[in-house]
Amino acid sequence: MLQVAFIREHKDTVINRLKKRNIDASQMIEDVITLDEERRQLQTQLDNTLAESNSISKEIGLLYKSGKAAEANVLKEKTTQLKEDSKSLNEQLNAKTDALNHLLYQIPNVPHDSVPTGNSDEDNEEIYTEGDIPKLHDNALPHWELAKKYDIIDFELGTKITGAGFPVYKGKGARLQRALIAYFLDKNTAAGYTEYQLPLLVNEASGFGTGQLPDKEGQMYHVGEDNLYLIPTAEVPGTNLFRDELVSENDLPIAITGYTPCFRREAGSYGAHVRGLNRLHQFDKVEILRVEHPDRSYEALNEMVDHVKTILKELKLPYRILRLCGGDLGFTSVLTYDFEVFSTAQDRWLEISSVSNFETFQANRLKLRFKNQDGKTQLCHTLNGSSLALPRVLAGILENYQTEDGIKIPEVLIPYTGFDKI
RNA sequence: GGAGAAAUGGCAGAGUGGUCGAAUGCGGCAGUCUUGAAAACUGUUGAGGGUCACACCUCCGGGGGUUCGAAUCCCUCUUUCUCCGCCA
Numbered sequence: 001m002l003q004v005a006f007i008r009e010h011k012d013t014v015i016n017r018l019k020k021r022n023i024d025a026s027q028m029i030e031d032v033i034t035l036d037e038e039r040r041q042l043q044t045q046l047d048n049t050l051a052e053s054n055s056i057s058k059e060i061g062l063l064y065k066s067g068k069a070a071e072a073n074v075l076k077e078k079t080t081q082l083k084e085d086s087k088s089l090n091e092q093l094n095a096k097t098d099a100l101n102h103l104l105y106q107i108p109n110v111p112h113d114s115v116p117t118g119n120s121d122e123d124n125e126e127i128y129t130e131g132d133i134p135k136l137h138d139n140a141l142p143h144w145e146l147a148k149k150y151d152i153i154d155f156e157l158g159t160k161i162t163g164a165g166f167p168v169y170k171g172k173g174a175r176l177q178r179a180l181i182a183y184f185l186d187k188n189t190a191a192g193y194t195e196y197q198l199p200l201l202v203n204e205a206s207g208f209g210t211g212q213l214p215d216k217e218g219q220m221y222h223v224g225e226d227n228l229y230l231i232p233t234a235e236v237p238g239t240n241l242f243r244d245e246l247v248s249e250n251d252l253p254i255a256i257t258g259y260t261p262c263f264r265r266e267a268g269s270y271g272a273h274v275r276g277l278n279r280l281h282q283f284d285k286v287e288i289l290r291v292e293h294p295d296r297s298y299e300a301l302n303e304m305v306d307h308v309k310t311i312l313k314e315l316k317l318p319y320r321i322l323r324l325c326g327g328d329l330g331f332t333s334v335l336t337y338d339f340e341v342f343s344t345a346q347d348r349w350l351e352i353s354s355v356s357n358f359e360t361f362q363a364n365r366l367k368l369r370f371k372n373q374d375g376k377t378q379l380c381h382t383l384n385g386s387s388l389a390l391p392r393v394l395a396g397i398l399e400n401y402q403t404e405d406g407i408k409i410p411e412v413l414i415p416y417t418g419f420d421k422i
Numbered sequence: 423g424g425a426g427a428a429a430u431g432g433c434a435g436a437g438u439g440g441u442c443g444a445a446u447g448c449g450g451c452a453g454u455c456u457u458g459a460a461a462a463c464u465g466u467u468g469a470g471g472g473u474c475a476c477a478c479c480u481c482c483g484g485g486g487g488u489u490c491g492a493a494u495c496c497c498u499c500u501u502u503c504u505c506c507g508c509c510a
Contacts, residue, residue, distance in 0.1 A: 047479040051479065054491085056490070058441080061490085061491070064490095078490090079491090246432075
């Protein structure tokens with residue numbers, strides 16, 4: 001969430017930048033400022049009341065010590081009113097703080113200056129393309145047909161044992177998945193990211209820390225009995241590693257990577273665009289995640305983009321990079337680059353990676369800070385990106401690498417699969 | 423799952439009703455010494471709110487209570503450790 005002090009000092013910038021998301025936040029921003037002022041007033045009143053009551057208590061202690069019990073008892077009566085006052089002030093303060101926070105949770109992050117204004121994915125800005133779109137033979141198939149033809153992914157079996165959106169990978173399909181995971185992790189660790197294996201279920205505090213809670217609980221699977229959530233992305237456990245941490249400036253940057261399955265309810269998504277591997281309830285993803293000094297978080301963002309580029313280049317998949325417009329930008333993000341692979345058989349672009357800088361938006365909630373050279377504590381910047389999401393990369397490989405007599409395996413993956421063709 | 427013990431600053435660890443935001447050690451930072459470093463010595467060093475700056479307020483696992491006053495007493499939750507049971 002945004003910092004109140006920042007809102008107070010940059011009111012107009014905040015309102016103007018939020019217009020990029022097509023929202024008029026002026027009323028909310030005014031309300032935040034008013035609530036915060038009221039909150040601080042109450043805080044001061046409460047502090048003064050407590051200060052008075054503290055000093056009387058000290059006096060009482062001294063009087064008892066010197067045997068003046070009668071005088072002490074007179075003072076005791078004075079504290080009764082103070083106690084009532086502080087109790088009521090405290091209740092008011094809590095109510096005010098809750099109202100302020102409730103409002104702050106509803107305000108999305110302030111988009112970067114370079115983010116284009118816009119409503120939908122049509123307004124995203126294409127900033128880079130690479131790779132040739134292959135010319136496929138006449139009988140080229142979309143990946144869900146290929147999956148059936150070569151018996152490598154079984155969607156019906158998944159539906160039987162769990163439900164739609166839980167595919168079963170078989171034989172060379174399963175092996176190709178494992179190869180991709182290992183390949184991605186190897187690329188990420190070679191680039192300096194430390195590999196982590198993270199819990200797949202998280203508690204409420206973690207969901208809250210990365211912004212899935214409150215409000216978006218409907219998107220996560222919930223284990224009611226233990227009040228745990230299945231992670232929708234490794235971002236949740238990965239970022240929460242640093243919740244309530246005060247790191248040293250020398251510890252920065254922190255760069256981690258992890259493979260996890262991801263679970264998303266995707267309530268309300270149906271239709272042709274969710275066929276096959278395009279949208280699933282359970283899928284695999286390798287994530288990269290960084291905690292950065294505020295001065296170099298954009299440099300880090302570019303490094304992450306370059307890193308993903310080299311992977312796609314090695315896989316020889318045609319892709320493009322988009323700068324997301326305000327309307328398509330995630331709630332917590334300042335600036336996001338989406339990577340899309342061209343699916344030749346479906347004749348459409350498939351999103352396979354999303355690389356974002358959140359600046360202090362997550363760190364503020366997480367209380368993830370570092371001590372700067374002046375000894376002051378300061379919020380870190382957090383960033384993350386997929387490197388990469390499996391199903392659509394798999395779909396891209398299957399569709400773009402198909403030939404009349406089988407699907408070729410990208411060269412860099414052969415050491416991992418142990419075969420060069422499906 | 424049963425029984426017992428514990429949770430204190432970046433870490434370790436003292437503190438059982440008032441002058442305790444908290445001894446001490448380690449670590450960090452600054453300095454002295456040194457060609458430089460190490461060692462030694464000296465000083466300094468928790469977080470949040472608030473203020474122009476002070477003052478002041480809050481925080482000793484979370485929440486609640488007793489008391490004029492709580493790190494300290496009571497209730498409750500969570501977590502950790504030890505023993506027993508179960509188990510990949």
